Amino acid sequence: MQLNLIDLRLILAIADSGSLSRAAAEFPLALSAASNRLRQFEERHAVILFKRDSAGMIATPAGKIVLEQARRILAETEQLQHTLQDLSGQRRIKLRLAATTVANNTYLPAALGPFLADYPEIDLQLEEKSSRQILAAVQDKDADIGVLDGNLVPETLYSVPFRHFRLVLLVSAKHPLASRQHCLLRDALSYYFIGLPKERAIQGFIEGIAMQHGRPLKIRVRAPSFYAQAQLVAQEAGIAMLPEITAQRHARELDARLIYLDDPWASRELRLCVFSLGNLSPQAAQLLHYLSQSASEERNPA
Numbered sequence: 001m002q003l004n005l006i007d008l009r010l011i012l013a014i015a016d017s018g019s020l021s022r023a024a025a026e027f028p029l030a031l032s033a034a035s036n037r038l039r040q041f042e043e044r045h046a047v048i049l050f051k052r053d054s055a056g057m058i059a060t061p062a063g064k065i066v067l068e069q070a071r072r073i074l075a076e077t078e079q080l081q082h083t084l085q086d087l088s089g090q091r092r093i094k095l096r097l098a099a100t101t102v103a104n105n106t107y108l109p110a111a112l113g114p115f116l117a118d119y120p121e122i123d124l125q126l127e128e129k130s131s132r133q134i135l136a137a138v139q140d141k142d143a144d145i146g147v148l149d150g151n152l153v154p155e156t157l158y159s160v161p162f163r164h165f166r167l168v169l170l171v172s173a174k175h176p177l178a179s180r181q182h183c184l185l186r187d188a189l190s191y192y193f194i195g196l197p198k199e200r201a202i203q204g205f206i207e208g209i210a211m212q213h214g215r216p217l218k219i220r221v222r223a224p225s226f227y228a229q230a231q232l233v234a235q236e237a238g239i240a241m242l243p244e245i246t247a248q249r250h251a252r253e254l255d256a257r258l259i260y261l262d263d264p265w266a267s268r269e270l271r272l273c274v275f276s277l278g279n280l281s282p283q284a285a286q287l288l289h290y291l292s293q294s295a296s297e298e299r300n301p302a
Contacts, residue, residue: 005077007041008070010034011049013068018056021085057139083282093283096125098134099147099201102243103270105226107163108147115287122283130201138273144284145291150269159273160288162295164245167206167266168250169259170229172236178257186213192220192238194229206241209265230254 008044013023013137024034042048049063059067067171099108104126116124129137137143138157153159169188170197171177177188189210195217196203203222220238223229229240230250242250244258260266272291280288 003073005074007037008074009216010037011041011063012067012074013072014050014057015059015063018058020057041042061184071219086288091258093119093122093281094125095122095145095284095287096127096143097138097145097147097287098127098129098137098143100131100134100149100270101128101196101200102165102268103147103162104128106165106246106295107270114294115290119283119286123289124287128201130204133201135273140274141275141279144274144280145268145288147291148271149274150271153271153273157275158277159271160295162270162272162290162291164267164269166260167241167268168244168261169239170233170242170247171257171259172233172241173255173257175239175257176234177239177259180259182185182260182262185209185261185266186215188239189213189215189217191218193217194232194238194240195219195222196226196229197222197224209263226250230256 010023013026014020017023017026020034020038021031021034021183024031027034029037038049047062047066048060049066050057051060052058062064097108108126112124112126116122127137127143131149134143134146134148135152135154135157138146147162150159151160169177169183175185175191177191195206198204198207221232223232223240226242226246227250229242230247231254232238233240234250234254234256241261244260247258250256272288272295274284274288277285
């Protein structure tokens with residue numbers, strides 16, 4: 001026997017209002033038509049859904065079971081309708097992704113491109129925050145997915161690896177440190193640095209590490225991007241701390257040298273983090289899949 005969604009909506013309206021007449025008015029349906037629909041449903045399925053008393057229409061034990069199933073069916077039907085609208089581009093979907101400076105400027109652009117091409121109905125709100133701010137946003141459900149420092153992710157949240165990277169120094173070919181392949185940060189603190197704006201998450205981390213050595217960074221100028229930092233480094237304006245993959249690219253293009261930091265904190269992990277898999281929308285789950293897949297492909301190239 002096929003179920004009619006109108007019948008299911010009617011019996012739920014009766015249960016919620018406790019009155020056949022009020023339920024009929026909500027549709028709207030003539031009272032006689034609503035009464036016929038209810039009677040035919042009960043006869044067709046050989047079940048009595050409601051008993052009538054002075055309190056109104058009260059669900060029978062069998063009716064309570066049917067009502068529970070009817071609510072689930074209608075909820076899943078509504079979700080399917082939304083999904084079909086999303087897939088056809090009839091409804092715009094906004095996803096919120098919060099990420100660190102390194103993730104935003106180094107790894108995410110290439111990883112997000114294929115996802116946005118495959119899902120044109122999705123608008124992505126990409127925000128740069130510190131790892132602690134990202135963690136709070138995910139916990140408060142102000143972000144669907146976070147990309148943050150792996151050391152900060154608690155076990156109560158679901159997370160998977162995204163990228164591993166190292167922070168290195170980039171210096172000009174004529175800098176006193178240029179002949180070295182490795183050093184500690186403390187060896188570089190007497191020199192001027194090219195920093196990022198104070199509000200950038202990675203800059204706050206770097207300056208905090210320097211303060212732990214009791215010697216704040218000597219910031220000569222703050223540049224707007226990793227590329228601008230590298231340009232100024234090549235022109236001997238100072239040195240900069242960058243992710244290794246970024247520094248390597250700029251060192252090849254400019255007259256600059258890369259120096260590995262031997263400090264343990266220079267080796268970093270980024271993780272993808274969500275509040276829980278069960279609470280993700282289908283679109284957010286797809287984004288998480290794309291990002292984790294990009295990480296897997298980088299670790300295991302064909």
